[in-house]
Amino acid sequence: MNDTTTLAIETRGLTKIFQDRVVALSPTDLVVRRGTVFGLIGPNGAGKTTAFRMLIGLQRPTAGEARVLGEVMTPDAAGLRKRIGYLPTGPRFPPSSTPIEYLRLVGELSGLSRRQADERVAVLLRDLDLLNAAGNRIGSFSTGMVTRLGIAASLINDPELLIWDEPTSGLDPVGRRQVTDLIRFLGKKRTVVVSTHVLGDVDRVCDEVGLLYRGRLIYSGSLADMKRRVQSNVVELELDGDVERLLQRGANWELAASWEWNAPLLNITLREGAPVAATLGHLFTMIAEENLTLLSVNMGSDQMEDAFLRRLEEDRRGAILSDWSATE
Amino acid sequence: MMSRTAVRALGQAEMTAITRSWLVRGWCGFAVIAAILPMLSATAQDDNVSTLLGGWLIIYFIPSAILAAVFGASTISQDAEIAADSFLTRAVTRWDYVVAKLSSRAAVVALIHLCATIPMLFLSARWGLNDSTTVGLLMTSFITGMMLVFLTAVGVCTGAVLRNLALAVVVIMCAVAAEGLIFGFLEIKEFSPTSVLNELPETIRGDTTTWQELRVLLAFTAASLAGAAGAALAFQRREF
Numbered sequence: 134m135n136d137t138t139t140l141a142i143e144t145r146g147l148t149k150i151f152q153d154r155v156v157a158l159s160p161t162d163l164v165v166r167r168g169t170v171f172g173l174i175g176p177n178g179a180g181k182t183t184a185f186r187m188l189i190g191l192q193r194p195t196a197g198e199a200r201v202l203g204e205v206m207t208p209d210a211a212g213l214r215k216r217i218g219y220l221p222t223g224p225r226f227p228p229s230s231t232p233i234e235y236l237r238l239v240g241e242l243s244g245l246s247r248r249q250a251d252e253r254v255a256v257l258l259r260d261l262d263l264l265n266a267a268g269n270r271i272g273s274f275s276t277g278m279v280t281r282l283g284i285a286a287s288l289i290n291d292p293e294l295l296i297w298d299e300p301t302s303g304l305d306p307v308g309r310r311q312v313t314d315l316i317r318f319l320g321k322k323r324t325v326v327v328s329t330h331v332l333g334d335v336d337r338v339c340d341e342v343g344l345l346y347r348g349r350l351i352y353s354g355s356l357a358d359m360k361r362r363v364q365s366n367v368v369e370l371e372l373d374g375d376v377e378r379l380l381q382r383g384a385n386w387e388l389a390a391s392w393e394w395n396a397p398l399l400n401i402t403l404r405e406g407a408p409v410a411a412t413l414g415h416l417f418t419m420i421a422e423e424n425l426t427l428l429s430v431n432m433g434s435d436q437m438e439d440a441f442l443r444r445l446e447e448d449r450r451g452a453i454l455s456d457w458s459a460t461e
Numbered sequence: 462m463m464s465r466t467a468v469r470a471l472g473q474a475e476m477t478a479i480t481r482s483w484l485v486r487g488w489c490g491f492a493v494i495a496a497i498l499p500m501l502s503a504t505a506q507d508d509n510v511s512t513l514l515g516g517w518l519i520i521y522f523i524p525s526a527i528l529a530a531v532f533g534a535s536t537i538s539q540d541a542e543i544a545a546d547s548f549l550t551r552a553v554t555r556w557d558y559v560v561a562k563l564s565s566r567a568a569v570v571a572l573i574h575l576c577a578t579i580p581m582l583f584l585s586a587r588w589g590l591n592d593s594t595t596v597g598l599l600m601t602s603f604i605t606g607m608m609l610v611f612l613t614a615v616g617v618c619t620g621a622v623l624r625n626l627a628l629a630v631v632v633i634m635c636a637v638a639a640e641g642l643i644f645g646f647l648e649i650k651e652f653s654p655t656s657v658l659n660e661l662p663e664t665i666r667g668d669t670t671t672w673q674e675l676r677v678l679l680a681f682t683a684a685s686l687a688g689a690a691g692a693a694l695a696f697q698r699r700e701f
Binding site for chain 1: 464466467470471474477478481482542543545546547548549550551552553554555556557697700701
C-alpha cells in the first residue's frame with residue numbers, strides 16, 4: 134500500500150510565520166496513519182491551532198505543504214473538505230440561526246439533499262443532547278452547547294477524517310466524558326485527530342500522539358511508547374490510620390528502595406527488577422495486617438503528565454545544548 | 462472554482478439572516494418614510510415634479526448611501542470569524558462565500574430601493590405638477606439603485622480588507638467623495654455620484670439621452686463588478 138492509502142495526514146516542512154514576526158510553526162513533518170486516534174498535545178500557544186488551520190485550508194503555509202487524505206490542502210480545496218469534519222476551538226456560528234437551520238445548511242454544503250440533511254440533523258441533535266434547544270437561536274447557547282453543535286456540524290456527512298481542536302474545552306466533567314467516549318467510538322471506524330492540553334483526555338482516547346512545543350514537533354509516535362520512556366516503579370498509596378508500624382516494617386523490606394510518607398500519601402519506590410504484582414500483593418497484605426484503610430492506589434496515573442513534562446525538559450536542554458554548540 | 466450549490470445554499474441562508482437584521486428593518490422603515498414625504502409634498506408645492514424629486518432624492522440618497530456602505534462593509538469585517546468557523550471549513554471556497562454574500566446583499570439593497578423609489582416617483586409625478594417622463598422616472602430609480610449597489614460592493618470590498626467596520630465606512634465615504642471630485646473635475650460624469658445626482662431633474666424630465674443614462678448605468682455596473690472582484694481577491698488572500 135502506498136502513502137496515499139495509508140496516511141490520513143502527511144505534512145512536509147509545514148511552516149507558518151505570521152507577518153514576518155511570529156514563527157507559529159517551525160518546519161514540521163507530521164504523519165497520521167488512517168484509522169488511528171491521534172492526539173496533538175502541547176501547552177497553550179504551542180502551534181496546535183495554527184497547524185489545524187493549515188490542515189483545513191483556513192491558513193496558507195508559509196513553507197511546506199499539508200497533504201490530507203492524499204491531496205494537498207488549500208483554501209480552494211472544497212471537494213477535499215467534504216471528506217473532513219472540522220471542529221474549531223471556541224467555535225463561532227451564525228448567532229441568529231437555530232441549530233436546525235445551521236446544521237441543515239452545513240449538510241447541504243456537504244452535498245446532502247435537503248431530505249438527507251434533515252434526517253442527519255434530527256439524529257445528531259438527539260445524540261448530542263441538543264433537542265431541547267433545537268428551536269433556540271445559537272446566540273443564546275452556552276459554551277458547552279456551542280461545542281456540541283460544532284461536533285454535530287463536523288459529523289453531518291459522516292466524514293472519513295475528523296479534526297477536532299480542543300473538543301473538550303468549555304465542557305463540564307460529564308460533557309467531557311461524553312466527548313471522549315464519542316471520540317473513542319468514532320475512532321473505531323475513522324481517523325480522528327484531536328488537539329488538547331488536557332493530558333487525561335489524550336490518555337483516555339489516543340493511540341498516537343504528537344507533542345508540539347513552541348511551534349516545534351518534539352515527539353510523534355505511539356502513546357504507549359511515550360509512556361514507556363518514563364515508566365517509573367513508584368507506587369503511591371493513600372492511607373488512613375496509624376502508619377507508624379507499617380513504616381517500621383517497610384524500613385526492613387528488601388523489595389523497596391525507599392519509603393516516603395507525606396500524609397496521607399505513601400510513596401514507595403520499588404527496587405529495580407522487583408516483581409511488581411508479587412510486591413504489591415505483599416504490600417497489601419501488610420496494610421491489611423496493620424488495620425489500615427487503603428483509600429487509593431496510584432501506579433502511574435501521572436505517567437502521561439510526567440512523559441509530557443520530561444519530553445519538554447529534554448527538548449529545552451537539547452535546545453540549550455545546540456545553542457551552545459552553535460556559539461562555540 | 463465555484464460551486465452553484467454552495468452559492469445557492471449560502472445565499473439563501475444570507476437572505477434569512479438579512480430579514481432578521483435590525484439594520485435592514487430600520488432601513489426599510491426609513492425608505493417608507495422617505496417615499497411618503499415627497500408624495501405629500503408634491504400635492505402641496507408649486508415646484509415641478511422633476512425639481513422636487515431631484516431634491517428629495519439627494520436627501521434620500523445620502524443616508525441610504527451610508528446604510529449601503531455599512532451593510533456591505535459589515536458582511537465580512539464583522540462576520541470573518543463566523544465565516545471561518547461555520548462555512549470556510551466546509552465544502553465552500555472563498556469565491557463561493559463572497560459571491561453568495563455580495564449577490565444577496567446587492568439584491569436586498571436593490572429591492573429596498575426599488576420598492577421605495579418607484580411608488581415615490583410615480584405617485585409624486587401623478588399628484589404634483591408633472592413634467593416627468595415614464596422612462597425618465599424609471600431610469601432615475603435604476604441609476605440611484607445602481608449607485609447604492611456600487612456602494613454595497615465597495616463596502617464588501619473594504620470590509621474584506623479592513624477588520625474595523627467604522628473605519629471601513631469612513632474609508633468608503635472618503636473614497637466615494639474623492640472619486641466624485643476627481644471624475645467631476647475630469648468631466649467623466651458617469652463615474653461621479655455627485656454629478657449624477659445633480660443631473661437627476663434632467664433625467665426625470667427626459668432631457669438626457671438614453672445613451673447618456675445607459676452610460677451611467679454601465680459605469681456603475683462596471684464599478685460594482687470591480688468592487689466585487691476586489692472583495693473576492695481581498696478575501697482570497699485573507700488568513701483566518
